[in-house]
Every structure is written in C-alpha cells, then in structure tokens.
Amino acid sequence: MESKINVANKQLVKPIVYLVDGDHKLQVSLSKLLNQNNVAVEMFSSAEDLLQTKLRTRAACLIVEVNLPNMDGIQLLEHINNLGVRLPTIVLSSDGNVSVAVRAMKAKAIDFIEKPFVENTLVKKVLDIIELN
C-alpha cells in the first residue's frame, strides 16, 4: 500500500519539459529519450499553442525552436519573461546564425543549440537543468 502511494507521488513530481517545435520526428524521439529519464514531455507545434496552456509549477524547462509559424521561439521566450515567469530555456535553431544566437542569449536563454545536434547532449543539458532546480 505504502509503496503504491510512493509511486503515485513520484508520478506527481515528475518534472515536465515543454517542447515547442514543429518537427514531428524530433518531438517523438526527444520525448522518448526524456521519458526514459523519468521526465514528462508536453509537445506543442506553435508558440500560441503553448501560451494557451496553463504553465505548471513543476515545469522544469522549455525547449523551443526559433522557427515557428507566427510568433517565433525567441519572441515566445521574451513574452514568457515579460509575464514574470522564470522558465529555464534552451533555444534550438535549424538555420542558426550569430545574430539569432545573440538575440536568444539576450532573451536569457540558458543555451542555444544549432540543428542537427546529438540528442543525448540535449537530454543531458535538460537533466542538468532539472538537477539545478
């Protein structure tokens, strides 16, 4: 009985990672990898989708692609900052250049990763962020 409660508690405190990226393949493989590491993933394909969700307190981090329809990933990050929400963010970019990277870092991104990247590197960064929290 007791162990059951513990398991339930563990399920509850499982950290959530928000992933905002239109690339379906990436969504699937990243969430699989993160799930294996006991991290829940919620996926969105646009900034607007994420903003319509209520951000939860157990949200551990945000992974966001720069190139999104309408509002781009960095604008989304700036918007979240303006709301006064502190959400550690890793920015991904498929056509990264220096000015985009600088924009992301100025918007207080923790890291900026160019695609293609090794998925395990990203997972490790996410786990580091969760640990720091």
Next chain:
Amino acid sequence: MKNNQTESLSTSPMVHVVDDDEAVLDAVGMLLDSIGQRNTCYKDAQVFLEAYNSADFDNHNGCIMLDMRMPVISGIECQHRLEQMGCSMPIIFVTGHGDVPTAVEAMKQGAIEFIQKPFREQQLIDAIQKALQINLKSQKRIEKVQETQAKLKLLTNREVQILEAVVSGKANKVIAIELHLSQRTVEIHRAHVMEKMGVKSLAELVKIVIDASPTE
C-alpha cells in the same frame, strides 16, 4: 596605447577599446571622440590586461569593447581573465569572424552585446550607451552595499546580535529572553542599531541588510 581624452573629468566613464586591427582602433576612437565619449585604445589584450593591473587604472567606471580574434590572448580568454579578477565593467564583443558557439559562449559568460563586423556606427554607440548604463546601475548598487558594510562594522558585538535577531523577525520580548537581557536593554540596543545604520524604520533596516548580504 593611445589616450584620447576629450574630457578631463575623472568621473566620466571610460570606454576601453581592445582590437589588434589598427584601422578599427582609429575608426572607433574617432567615432567615440566625435560624440565626446572618453576612450582608451589598446592594440591587443595583453596591453589591456597590463594596463588593467596597473595601480592607477579605474577598473569600475566604464565598459570594454573586445575584439574576438587577437594574437596570443583571444577576446574570450581576456573575458575569462577579467572575470577572475572580479571585473565589473560590461563587455561588448566585436568580431569579424563570429560563429554561433563562440557567440553563445561569450553571452553565457555575461557579455552584454556581440556585434559582427562590419557594423553601423549607431549600433556600436547604442551598445556602448547601454553598457555604460548597466555599469552605472551596478556601481550605485555596489556603493550602497559598501556603505552598509561600513556601517555594520561600527556596531558592537551585542548590537550585531540584536540586529540579527531583529532582522530575522524576532520580537523584543523574545530577544530579551534568548539573550538573557531585560526588555528595556534590548530596546536601547535596538535604538542604537537603527541610529548607527541610519534608518528610520524596521523595513528600511531589513532592506539594507538583505541588500548587503552576499548572494549565493
């Protein structure tokens, strides 16, 4: 090293320009002169770091413009060393060979701007003005903290005890019992603490003490 002083006021901020390209140094120096901004040019990071370590160097009031690719000591390396030496001046990177990982690394280390050559003059001026503003704000904060710390040194051991108890939210009655004093004595100490710290209310006292305590 060339010293372009357009103003002799020692209080006006100094822009330190570090670039191994003489043409860039000249152009930036002239640009800054034209807007009446004090500036000093250095032909590489070594020369700059030597100057930084000299006794008469004002290492608070100003900002630093660093070229990324320089012989012997790169811009990033220079940034690392400045950080180790506790430099509080904001850094602007300017580079002709920017790549994403370098830019990300520089920003992670706390650079406030990363500009690629060729750049518009206004872009640099904006960045420098922003850097100087940030510098001014942090200067003011540091000054306040130092002021508070100086005042804290004037307190007696007993007063420090009382201050800590007051700031942690304990009532006079509780403090009196804990320190085996009469309530009246605590009140007197407390009044002395307020007077020495130059504050009129408990809220003010708590604020300046918290502001001055080291952040982890």
